[in-house]
Amino acid sequence: MKNIFRIALLPAIFTLINIPLLAAAPPPAYEGRRLYVSYCQLCHGTKGKGDGALAKAMKIHPTDISTTVRSRSDTILEKIITGEGQPTISGRDRHNVISESMPEWEDIFDKSQISALIAYLRFLTRAKHDLMGDPKLGLELYHKYCQVCHGEEGDGDGVMTKLLGIMPMDHTNPNETNSMSNAEIIESILDGKGRFMPSWRSTLSQADVEALVSYIRLLSQ
Ligand code: HEC
Ligand code: HEC
Structure with a gap:
């Protein structure tokens, strides 16, 4: 009886152990956007222009981070966001002084969340096209229908690529995806492309396709 119990339990334990290994972490910019919408957008605005709903109430107008972060290193951005290094930053370099109107997030986010936020700030600086549709739905659909060819991470190396001898474009390369307008991506998805990109x-x-457009853009690294 004991043995049967053990054997019956094995697959269950296996599944438990395997879950985190099988589910790939979401792309950093995708995760960063999720956090940005909840914690930063209120002041910094949808695109980082500093026009969020709370911006008018702040003593210092939030900076247009879509342009300023370009010249800042990841280390400085991490210090700005955590607030941990603010006195040090101001002591060393006046250019990096950040006022107290920018909250300190040290206790709120762990290291990987901070990296994700930085990835999204970088995404905002180079984004050429608006996000449309719900990226969360896009992630689900991409995993369900697209990753077999386009790859779990979107870099174009899905299991079907070898079988079919195809090389889809690398969706994690911002230069490649930025070169396509939203309308062009939508058209490829709806009508298909070449011999092996099917029509969907x-x-x-329409909402599914728009969600996929957002997700494809957030795969960018
Ligand atoms: C309550 C409003 C508010 C919220 C919420 C907020 N910020 Fe800020 N932030 C500011 C203000 C104001 C400044 C400008 C401070 C200054 O220039 O002295 C700023 C500046 C910054 C800067 C520096 C910009 C630069 O390069 O000069 C970064 C980066 C930044 N914020 C990131 C974030 C992130 C990431 C979040 C969310 C986790 C966030 N902020 C949430 C108000 C806010
Ligand atoms: C059977 C394999 C396959 C599947 C499944 C597939 N694609 Fe593709 N896809 C391709 C190939 C191959 C290309 C390149 C076509 C060409 O340029 O001739 C492509 C091209 C594209 C393009 C045009 C830009 C580019 O990357 O070249 C987009 C956008 C795209 N696919 C999105 C999707 C989405 C979204 C899904 C899921 C709903 C999906 N694909 C599913 C194989 C596939």
Whole structure:
């Protein structure tokens, strides 16, 4: 009886152990956007221009981070966000002085969340096209229908690529995805492309396709 119990339990334990290994972490810019929407957008605005709902109430107008972060290193950005290094920054370099109107997030986020936020700030500085549609839905659909060819991480090396002898474009390369307008991406998805990119017109709704466009853009690294 004991043995049967043990054997029956094995697959369950296996599944438990395997879950974190199988589920790849979401792309950093995707995760960063999720945090940004909840914690930063209120002041910094949807695109980082400093026009969030709370911006008018701040003593110092939030900076247009979509341009300023370009010249800042990851280390400085990490210090600005955590607030941990603010006195040191101001002592060393006046250019990096950040006022107290920018909250300190040291106790709120762990290291990987800070990296994700920085990835999204960098995404905002180079984004050429608006995000459209819900990226969370996009992530689900991409995993369900697209990763077999485009790869779990979007870099174009899905399991089907070898079988079919195809090389889809690297969706994690911002130069490649930035070169396509939203309308062009939508058209490729709805009508298909070349011999092996299928048309998804009968499977996906307009909202599904727009969600995928957002997700493809947030794969950018
Ligand atoms: C309550 C409003 C508020 C919130 C919420 C907020 N900030 Fe700020 N932030 C500011 C203000 C104001 C400044 C400008 C401070 C200055 O120039 O002295 C700033 C500056 C910054 C800067 C420096 C910009 C630069 O390069 O000069 C970064 C980076 C930044 N914020 C990131 C974030 C992130 C990431 C979040 C979310 C986790 C966030 N902020 C949330 C108000 C806010
Ligand atoms: C059977 C394999 C396969 C599947 C499944 C597939 N694609 Fe593709 N996809 C391709 C190939 C191959 C190309 C390149 C076509 C060409 O340029 O000739 C491509 C091209 C594209 C393009 C045009 C830009 C580019 O990357 O070249 C987009 C956008 C795209 N796919 C999105 C998707 C989305 C979203 C899904 C899921 C809903 C999906 N694909 C599913 C194989 C696939």
